[in-house]
Amino acid sequence: MRLSAMGDVAMTVPVLRAFVSQHPDVKITVISRPFFKPFFEGIPNLSFFAFDEKKRHKGVAGLLRLFQDLKYLNVDAFADLHNVLRSKIVRSLFALSGKKVASVDKGRTQKKALTQSENKVFQQLPTMFERHVKVFEQLGFIVDLSHPVFPEKAVLNPEILTIIGGTNNKLIGIAPFAQYDSKVYPLDLMQQVIDKLALDTTHTILLFGGGKKEIELLNSLACNKKNVINMAGQLKLQQELQLISNLDVMLSMDSGNAHIAAMLGVKVITLWGATHPYAGFSPFNQALENAIVSDRKLFPKLPTSVYGNKKVAGYVDAMRTILPKTIVLKTKNILLNH
Numbered sequence: 001m002r003l004s005a006m007g008d009v010a011m012t013v014p015v016l017r018a019f020v021s022q023h024p025d026v027k028i029t030v031i032s033r034p035f036f037k038p039f040f041e042g043i044p045n046l047s048f049f050a051f052d053e054k055k056r057h058k059g060v061a062g063l064l065r066l067f068q069d070l071k072y073l074n075v076d077a078f079a080d081l082h083n084v085l086r087s088k089i090v091r092s093l094f095a096l097s098g099k100k101v102a103s104v105d106k107g108r109t110q111k112k113a114l115t116q117s118e119n120k121v122f123q124q125l126p127t128m129f130e131r132h133v134k135v136f137e138q139l140g141f142i143v144d145l146s147h148p149v150f151p152e153k154a155v156l157n158p159e160i161l162t163i164i165g166g167t168n169n170k171l172i173g174i175a176p177f178a179q180y181d182s183k184v185y186p187l188d189l190m191q192q193v194i195d196k197l198a199l200d201t202t203h204t205i206l207l208f209g210g211g212k213k214e215i216e217l218l219n220s221l222a223c224n225k226k227n228v229i230n231m232a233g234q235l236k237l238q239q240e241l242q243l244i245s246n247l248d249v250m251l252s253m254d255s256g257n258a259h260i261a262a263m264l265g266v267k268v269i270t271l272w273g274a275t276h277p278y279a280g281f282s283p284f285n286q287a288l289e290n291a292i293v294s295d296r297k298l299f300p301k302l303p304t305s306v307y308g309n310k311k312v313a314g315y316v317d318a319m320r321t322i323l324p325k326t327i328v329l330k331t332k333n334i335l336l337n338h
Helices: 006-022 034-040 059-071 085-096 108-115 128-138 158-164 187-198 212-222 237-244 256-263 324-336
Strands: 028-032 046-050 077-080 100-103 170-175 203-207 228-230 249-253 268-272 291-293
Touching: 006 028, 006 034, 006 128, 006 256, 028 034, 028 059, 034 046, 034 237, 059 085, 077 085, 077 128, 085 100, 100 128, 158 237, 170 187, 170 256, 170 324, 187 203, 187 212, 187 324, 203 212, 212 228, 237 256, 249 256, 249 324, 256 268, 268 324, 291 324
Parallel strands: 028 046, 077 100, 170 203, 170 249, 203 228, 249 268, 268 291
Antiparallel strands: none
16 A cells, blocks of 8 residues: 555554454555554554655656565555555556556545535535545455544653653643644634643643744743643654553644544544545544534635645635634543543
């Protein structure tokens, strides 16, 4: 399987966990960038093949080498959960060699109808998890997602415990960034959310992000509060996954962090701007009421985009219709019931 962005990869994990538990006699090899290997650790009957996009597997010749490398694994079937040019080439090579292949249907026509300004068809589309299940059905495997299995909370090492001050408090993760600005909750409003949640000293708020600019912004959001900690740049991915598995709740945009928390069985609150859960990218196994969307009465063209990469005049403030007190109340309700 050839996978891409962090959220795309994370969304495959719950499906693969279900698959291996329901088909214990089948071995799976996941093909992805080395960075994502920690996502799949601990899943039985699953091995990881590192895709070397910079050298060995670069370009068309590299994809031919990838196919040759994979042939040594005696693959019986190829499931393409990404369906982009590179994965299509490898899939075609497997098909030509007589292997069963299947690929994900991304539902582009339905998504266009959902996001167009005129004659919008506003309805829930199949989730990516349902689309991945269909791929395995094409290969003859039924996968039931109704009783999900999640890994145990990781035991945190002393280094992480020192940074966060232990785990006696309720741990709230907040990931305030996304790939596109149209999916990012205004930082002045996010500051209000953090300030209100931080008033309760039984809460420890952990801020997640990456990159120099984001680290600086997260430091300003933390505002020297003892129980608000900027985690960006402090941990490797594997440690970050261990920490996220211990959260009581994750507050995230429509972004990779939402899917990472969900694949670990954590309750997730998502905030939606230009995009919408109806496009099928809600995090796994989360109640729809935990997806807080911008006001479509005031901004009727929403969702304007599937991925948030399209700017629409007059819609820059759509997320301001989500009130900080709504987010705080939702977070506290989840913590009460956790």
